[in-house]
Amino acid sequence: MREAADTARLSGALLEWYDRHARVMPWRVAPRDGRSGLRADPYAVWLSEVMLQQTTVAAVRPYFETFTRRWPTVRALAAAEDAEVMGAWAGLGYYARARNLLKCARVVTDDHDGRFPDSYAALLKLPGVGPYTAAAIAAIAFDRPEVVVDGNVERVMARLHDIRAPLPTAKPELTALAARLTPRKRPGDYAQAVMDLGATVCTPRSPACGICPWMQDCAARAAGAAAELPRKLPKKAKPVRLGIAYVAQRTDGALLLERRAARGLLGGMLGWPGSDWAETAPDPAPPLDAQWEELDAEARHTFTHFHLRLRIHIATAPPGATPSRGQFVERTRFRPAELPTVMRKVFDLAHGRLDEIR
DNA sequence: TATGCGTGGAC
DNA sequence: TGTCCAAGCAT
Missing domain, CATH: 3.90.79.10 (Nucleoside Triphosphate Pyrophosphohydrolase)
Incomplete structure (x- = not known):
């Protein structure tokens, strides 16, 4: 167990890194310094997070642009024809996301007066919004200190703490470790920072440990095991x-x-x-x-x-x-x-x- | 808890 | 070529 001061140092170091390296994305606002008051549009955060489920930033980018141009608000999306939205989603995959996207837009429009709920618990009730997405929206759009755990965070935590148990068995442990590190301040920036770190530095293959802000604290790197983690249970062959x-x-x-x-x-x-x-x-x-x-x-x-x-x-x-x-x-x-x-x-x-x- | 559910890029 | 992989959710 790390000391509280240690976790504050780690989250602080990562936020400093994020302030310098945050990637520009159309659904993002610039990293906050705690005073600007800038907040991302909840509709844009929700739309991007659903599109980003199991999907790369590069694949999402043009779809996000198309959707926000055609349907600038959740009310506009809710009013769209099903066939229009399914056609616009074509090629992005996991089509249940598009079906749930429309359901969710209609629930938000009809039951929430067109405004996304601002708590994790209420967000979690929405169609297509699970634990990851609810936490991400709450943190990024509403500055709530929720624990955001996606595949990137799991990988970063597995390496930082040298967790050798395979996924998905290790997920609860990795979530607990992520929770300890989540700061009360700038939770949205912090969440995006860990994910950016995982996407650009602490990558699945050939992690760039030499430029990592957590290099000195990484247990897997010290053990020479970073690239081997996280372990995963073997997959079934495809017929x-x-x-x-x-x-x-x-x-x-x-x-x-x-x-x-x-x-x-x-x-x-x-x-x-x-x-x-x-x-x-x-x-x-x-x-x-x-x-x-x-x-x-x-x-x-x-x-x-x-x-x-x-x-x-x-x-x-x-x-x-x-x-x-x-x-x-x-x-x-x-x-x-x-x-x-x-x-x-x-x-x-x-x-x-x-x-x-x- | 395990399984079904897409796609394109990297290697 | 084949394999792995990505900001998961629903059932």
């Missing part, structure tokens, strides 16, 4: 699943698309009608009667827990054809960017040949 995607184009260029079920994989997103995805070869079941042609190429895509190989069948839909699934979307209204990545891969492989046979 390969097989499927068929059907891309039908009408002679006027309209494409047959289908809104996926609201829950589960790619829930609520637009896609091509197709078979289930399973480890055994699927039986063909095209969504309309036509002269189907199977492409030589297949779309390969890796999800969180399986690899997918998607065979692609294409056809020109006969005039007046009525599909058993999905609906035709005018070509001028079709935006490949509104498809999840695996479906966009299918389109990229299909569209040249599609126009040849039309």
